[in-house]
Amino acid sequence: MVERQSPLEPEFHIGSHGNFEHGVEIILTETGPGSIVQLAAWPGEEKKLIAAIRTVTGLALPDGAGGGLSDGMKSVFGFAPGKFTVADEAEGLAGAFAKAVTPAIGTVTDLSHGRTAIRIAGPKAEWVLAKFFAIDFALPAFPVGAGRSTAHHDVFAQIQRTGSDQFDIYVFRSFARSFWKALCHASEEVGYEVQ
Amino acid sequence: MLITCPYCGPRDVVEFTYQGDGNRERPDPASQNFEAWNAYVYDRLNPAGDHNEIWQHSGGCRAHLRVVRNTLTHEILSVAFIRGAHTSTARRKAEDKS
Numbered sequence: 320m321v322e323r324q325s326p327l328e329p330e331f332h333i334g335s336h337g338n339f340e341h342g343v344e345i346i347l348t349e350t351g352p353g354s355i356v357q358l359a360a361w362p363g364e365e366k367k368l369i370a371a372i373r374t375v376t377g378l379a380l381p382d383g384a385g386g387g388l389s390d391g392m393k394s395v396f397g398f399a400p401g402k403f404t405v406a407d408e409a410e411g412l413a414g415a416f417a418k419a420v421t422p423a424i425g426t427v428t429d430l431s432h433g434r435t436a437i438r439i440a441g442p443k444a445e446w447v448l449a450k451f452f453a454i455d456f457a458l459p460a461f462p463v464g465a466g467r468s469t470a471h472h473d474v475f476a477q478i479q480r481t482g483s484d485q486f487d488i489y490v491f492r493s494f495a496r497s498f499w500k501a502l503c504h505a506s507e508e509v510g511y512e513v514q
Numbered sequence: 515m516l517i518t519c520p521y522c523g524p525r526d527v528v529e530f531t532y533q534g535d536g537n538r539e540r541p542d543p544a545s546q547n548f549e550a551w552n553a554y555v556y557d558r559l560n561p562a563g564d565h566n567e568i569w570q571h572s573g574g575c576r577a578h579l580r581v582v583r584n585t586l587t588h589e590i591l592s593v594a595f596i597r598g599a600h601t602s603t604a605r606r607k608a609e610d611k612s
Contacts, residue, residue: 362597384521399575400521400595453526460523468522470529470573 339510354412388464396466435495529573536566
């Protein structure tokens, strides 16, 4: 199999950085899912699309705007009315969805090579992300599994909370290295480790 | 200025793009009524008060929104999806309650 190159590589330095003398409070990783797929339902076909997501991934989307969930291997969340992002550790998700999501239900867009997934975890994750995005990262406002679409200096970002202090951020691959560098700079003050 | 997107919740105005006056009515594309076309292209109410506007949440869910904004106070009086009743419209509220 062909190894996929990371766009972060020249700026991806494993180890502890910044002000970590008092402990590391941020862990940064690239999750590198094998598949990232965007699904959109035609108006009125949302329920059929949600059923197709359940058939393909086994994940039952909760009700609510931006609702989502993750089982560690596969993740899904809503990012716009009738639109969903699905990521899978394994490749081939787009092919599976192309069979389940018929043209009458909606569309399937394979973004596996178009997005980079960055995971930020640790007790200061909310603090660091709050410096980037003008949204509420508190747990009651942004529950585990939920997704949000927002932007940082016009770089569009989709964020899914995959743990009480863990977030997965999907950014354009072409902006990923620049965003990663900014994330590293923002994490310096609390001490961060790249894994 | 905050606009409460029906899908995403309250967001800063920098995430939104103004798409123009919401009071305009586009004539039939085949229409040769030049006065109607002139009014559609140029005439604006420019009120000092409540104003119907079209905004897009371009830095978020990308939905087009019908917004009523007070041009004196910048108060946002109402926000709704332009596309009619959408099953996802009520989903935000469902999450807020949980």
